[in-house]
Amino acid sequence: MSDIAAIVAEIAAEMREATERGQVADYIPPLACISPDRFGMAVVTAQGEVFTAGDAEEPFSIQSISKVFSLTLALGAVGDALWRRVGREPSGSAFNSIVQLESEHGIPRNPFINAGAIVVADVLLSGHEPREAIGSILHFVRALAGDESVIIDERVANAERETGFRNFALANYMRAFGNIRHPVERTLGVYFHQCALAMSCRQLAMAGRFLMHDGRNPATGLSVVSPRRARRINALMMLCGHYDNSGEFAFRTGLAGKSGVGGGILAVAPGIASIAVWSPGLNDKGNSQLGALALERLTQRTGWSVFQPRPVA
Numbered sequence: 033m034s035d036i037a038a039i040v041a042e043i044a045a046e047m048r049e050a051t052e053r054g055q056v057a058d059y060i061p062p063l064a065c066i067s068p069d070r071f072g073m074a075v076v077t078a079q080g081e082v083f084t085a086g087d088a089e090e091p092f093s094i095q096s097i098s099k100v101f102s103l104t105l106a107l108g109a110v111g112d113a114l115w116r117r118v119g120r121e122p123s124g125s126a127f128n129s130i131v132q133l134e135s136e137h138g139i140p141r142n143p144f145i146n147a148g149a150i151v152v153a154d155v156l157l158s159g160h161e162p163r164e165a166i167g168s169i170l171h172f173v174r175a176l177a178g179d180e181s182v183i184i185d186e187r188v189a190n191a192e193r194e195t196g197f198r199n200f201a202l203a204n205y206m207r208a209f210g211n212i213r214h215p216v217e218r219t220l221g222v223y224f225h226q227c228a229l230a231m232s233c234r235q236l237a238m239a240g241r242f243l244m245h246d247g248r249n250p251a252t253g254l255s256v257v258s259p260r261r262a263r264r265i266n267a268l269m270m271l272c273g274h275y276d277n278s279g280e281f282a283f284r285t286g287l288a289g290k291s292g293v294g295g296g297i298l299a300v301a302p303g304i305a306s307i308a309v310w311s312p313g314l315n316d317k318g319n320s321q322l323g324a325l326a327l328e329r330l331t332q333r334t335g336w337s338v339f340q341p342r343p344v345a
């Protein structure tokens with residue numbers, strides 16, 4: 033067994049025994065009913081090897097991890113003009129916070145808080161029907177993962193809409209500033225469906241490959257985004273991917289990472305690996321408790337880090 037296979041298996045075994053597993057998100061029934069005992073992990077290396085352990089093949093609700101894919105698509109659609117409508121600073125606030133929007137005139141701090149992702153969804157809606165925008169996100173994620181079986185869970189999307197009062201508030205507030213250009217129900221229809229993407233750790237780690245390969249999908253050899261853009265998406269993930277817990281995540285793992293309230297984390301070690309972990313119990317900031325711990329142990333045992341010195345070419 034290779035070192036990485038042994039490390040991944042060892043971490044999964046340790047996580048099975050963990051007692052402090054956090055609280056499962058309970059704002060919608062499809063998430064509230066998931067057992068906190070679940071844990072999965074998948075590592076795809078730059079050489080294309082795949083290592084999995086635990087519940088790595090079980091689809092879960094990727095929630096805010098979808099913000100990485102929608103941002104990538106929106107940058108492809110409108111390029112750097114996106115940055116006139118969304119900032120690039122860590123918010124230091126909760127994922128669904130509204131407080132900064134008033135003083136910052138309806139421009140969200142970054143694309144990974146809810147307000148920012150709702151603006152990104154609004155950008156993807158331009159010139160399209162909501163179902164077309166949703167279809168293009170699904171198609172994109174399937175192509176990145178190299179897996180046509182990825183689906184959107186309609187039960188989750190409906191539950192998001194029924195309980196999404198804060199997201200409606202955020203969207204309406206930004207519409208008042210002119211930063212949402214479509215009726216909020218239509219923009220949020222796109223946002224709620226992207227949050228409802230269901231993927232396994234294996235599928236998610238595969239979908240993240242372009243971020244470890246400087247923007248290139250290794251399966252097709254085609255460029256998904258330019259190297260500069262891939263590096264910038266990684267930078268945003270590291271600085272903003274865990275809301276007001278982003279500093280703590282970067283400190284503990286040294287990786288770019290994006291979490292979701294479904295308990296998943298997509299993490300990237302550029303040039304080395306794309307990693308997905310899933311454990312539904314969340315810490316008090318809404319990020320996977322064991323997911324972060326597993327990534328911390330993985331980076332300690334492998335030495336992987338964005339800050340790992342590399343030979344100068």
Ligand code: GLU
Pocket residue numbers: 094095096097127128146192199227291292293294318
């Ligand atoms: N659907 C969730 C919301 O919009 C996503 C939040 C998250 O995953 O952080 O509230």
